[in-house]
Amino acid sequence: MGNTLETPMTRLVESMADQIISGLGGPTDLVLVGIRTRGDVLANRIEPLLRERGVTKLDRGTLDITLYRDDLSEIGPLPLVKPTVMDCDIGGRPLVIVDDVIFTGRSVRAALDALTDFGRPRVVRLAVLVDRGGRELPIHPDFVALRLPDLPPTQRVSVRLTETDNADQILVESR
């Protein structure tokens, strides 16, 4: 049915880390926020890479955006909402949101809404593993590890990660 893209995940994650470092001009202070579920797993992998690359003051956050979605009534049976964890102060600091796939941009909009309830970062950037095109909002990622040509909405891009799915894979399949 589907198509598996054979690119080593490690290299893509390293690319995300490298782009974050150069894009923010070699920051020493950073808040790294993952969107549940797979964005958060990716953020866990990126975190040590950023520390190796000179980010000494690095805080992690986790966002569950379910409560901020504008399409709640369209997503079928309700998934379990998990806690959002933002224990650090985000005010005045650079912040990077991490997600696995960017499609319509609605998840990112929800994440931005959620963030405003916790403070006002100096700058917010968006890092994604895969950009598959198809935006419905004026939202674009700053750091992209893998850019696919605009896929029709009938195609689904799924990222699988060892921590949650027992394998590192990017899958393109028909809905």
Add this chain to the structure above:
Amino acid sequence: MPQTTSWTSKHLLDLESLTAEQIAFVLDTADTFAEVSTRSVKKVPALRGKVVVNAFFEDSTRTRTSFALAASRLSADVIDFSEKGSSVSKGETLIDTARNIEAMGIDAIIIRHQAAGSAALLARTVKCSVINAGDGAHEHPTQGLLDLYTIRKRFGRVEGLKVAIVGDIANSRVARSDLWGLTRLGAEVILVGPPTLLPRAFERLATGPGRVRVVHDFDAVCGEVDVINMLRVQNERMKSAQFPTVREFTRWFGLTWDRFQRCKPDVFVMHPGPMNRGVEIHNEIADGPNSGILKQVEYGLAVRMAVLYLTMQAE
């Protein structure tokens, strides 16, 4: 991580009809909403644009306020509906109320009513969500859920615990909701009260995996239980023939200081409120380190947020 359970019901009418998985799903969701109340902005937009009606036909402070606050933390608008002074008979009042509410385009009705089954009647009449906030002596499901949540927070589990529910069991909707929820999650429930207020038939209500025991002697069981849930002595019933005198009740079924000394040292004491200090519960126990009474109120908010969110988002 496949999601095996989920929530699909737009009403919460009782705990009797819920599975252990559904109950656990609500409690897990409540865990998430507890976090919202710790933020500096204690509000999420999940129910923005929705309207909730608090329709209380009986007095309440805790439950009514808790539901209103829960709705507002989810960004829903809350309207108070009262039928004070109405001379219409119960059935007609409810149906009329339901029709009025439907006509106003409301998304959920939280109802407390003196008639058992009133929430279910309403759920059959209207298209919006109905949440039972206490119907007669039938059920008070959100109280049952918050009791389960409080116990789970304290012990990390419900299964295998021994829980005593003490007092006027026959007239208590809290006792019934607790009974269904606790047994479904695998606790052993020991109902304690005078024979006039605790029929033996309650033993047949167990649905497993937990068990139910009916006991008329508090002293015989107080040393073996992990949790004691003291029910409120209802002043309006004290004069009835079923009821002993207040002093007699306290002596045999109250959580007195003397009796408390014979309980497990870490026994967890609960009370759904409002308390009659010195009648069913000793003052210092209510305010002491074993008491979970204020935790119940605190957790009740998170549980009600979870219930409103799940029912109002369900198709």
